[in-house]
Amino acid sequence: MRLADATWTDADAAAVDVVFLPVGSTEQHGPHAPLGTDSFTAETVAERTADAYAGTAVVAPTVSVGVSEEHRQFTGTLWVSPDTFRAYVRDTVASLAHHGWTDVVVVNGHGGNVPALGEVCAAISRHDDAYAVPFTWFDAVGEHATDMGHAGPLETAFLRHARPESVREDRIDAAREGASDRWGEWVSATNLAHDSAAFSENGVVGDPGVDTEARGAELLSRAVDALCDLADAVTARDADPVPHR
Template sequence: MRLADATWTDADATAVDVVLLPVGSTEQHGPHAPLGTDAFTAETVAERAADAYDGTAVVAPTVSVGVSEEHRQFTGTLWVSPDTFRSYVRETVQSLAHHGWTDVVVVNGHGGNVPALGEVCAAISRHDDAYAVPFTWFDAVGEHASDMGHAGPLETAFLRHVDPDAVREDRIDDAREGASERWGEWVSHTNLAHDSAAFSENGVVGDPGEDSADRGAKLLSLAVEALRDLADAVVERDDDPVPHR
C-alpha cells in the first residue's frame, strides 16, 4: 500500500507489518540523468519490495531532499544539513509509530545519507517507540556493488530498465568525457576532496554508457529480494530494548 494514495480509513483498516520509508536526494546526476534519480530509485525499490512482500508493507512518502552539499556546485542540487535530515527522518518514524506502525526500514538511494541514517536509526531504536534500520539499495546488489559510482553504470542501467525516457542518451558521450574514474582524491586512505566538483568535471563517476537495461533489471531484482528478506527479519526480530548487564 502506498500511504499517499490511501485514505485515512484505508490506512486504519489495514493490519500493517512493516513500513518502508524511501529517502533519496535532489542532486546533479551528470548531463544525462535526472536530479531526482536517488529518490526515484529508492522509491522504486521500496514499491517493488512491498508488492513482493508476503504480508502487508506500507510505502511511506519519499523524503526527496537529503544530505547532498557535496554536489552544491551543480545547479538544481538541493540539500539539508545532517541534523535537519536526521530530525526529519526521526519525526516521520515517530508519527508512523503513533499509529502502531513500529517496524520501519528506511530505504535509501543516496550515498551521502548513509552516515546520518545509521545514526538516526540507532537513536530511534534505542530511545523511541519504534525499531528502524537503514537499507541502501546499491549496497545490496552483490558483486555489482563494486561498480557504484555516481550517475555511472549502476544508476544509469537502473534507469534504462525502469524509466528509459529519463536517460538522455544523446548526452552519454558528454557524460563519459567529463567523468572521473572513481569517487574522490585519495592519499593515505583519506579523501582530500569534500565536493564532487573537485574531481569530476560534470559530476559523473564511472561510465554511464557501458551497461544496458538488462543489467538494470538484475540490479532491481537483487535489491528487491534483499529488501524483502530484510523486512521479514525486522518484523520477526524481538526489538525490545537490550537490558543493562
C-alpha cells in the first residue's frame, strides 16, 4: 500500500507488517540524470518490494531532501543538516509507530545519508516505541556494488530500466568526459576532498555510458530480493530492548 494514495480508512483497515520509508536527495547527478535520482531509486525499490513482499508493506512518502551539502556547487542541489535530517526521520517514524506500525525499514538511495541514518535508526530502536533499520539499495546488489560511483554506471543503468525517459542520452559523452574515476582525493586512507566539485568537473563519478537497461533490471531485482529478506528478518525479530547485563 502506498500511503499517499490511500485514505485514512484504507490505512486503518490494513494489517501492516512493515513500513518502508524511502529517503533520497535532491542533488546534481551530472548533465544527464535528474536531480531527483536518489529519491526516485529509493522509492522505486520500496514500491517494487511492497508489491513482491509476501506480507503487507506500507510505503511511506519519500523524504526527498537529504544530507547533500557535498554537491552544493552544482545548481539545484538542496540539502539539510544531519541534525535536521535525523530529526525529520525520527519524527516520521514516531508518527508511524503511533498507529501501531512499529517495524520500519528506511530505504535509502543517497550515500551522504548513510551516517545520519545509522545514528537515527539506532536511537529510534533504543529509545522510542519502534524498531528501525537502514537499507541502502546499492549496497545490497552483490558484486555490482563496487561500480557505484555517482551518476555513473549503476544509477544510470537503474534509470535506463525504471525511468528511461529521465536519462538525457544525448549528454552521455559530456558526462563521461567531465567525470572522475573515483570518489574523493585519497591520501593515507583519508579523503582530502569534502565536496564532489573538488575532484569531478561535472559531478559524475564513473562512466555512465557503459551499462544498459538489462543491468538496471538486475540491480532492481537484487535490491528487491534483499529488501524482502530484510523485511522478513525485521518482522520476525524480537525488538524489545536488550536487558542490562
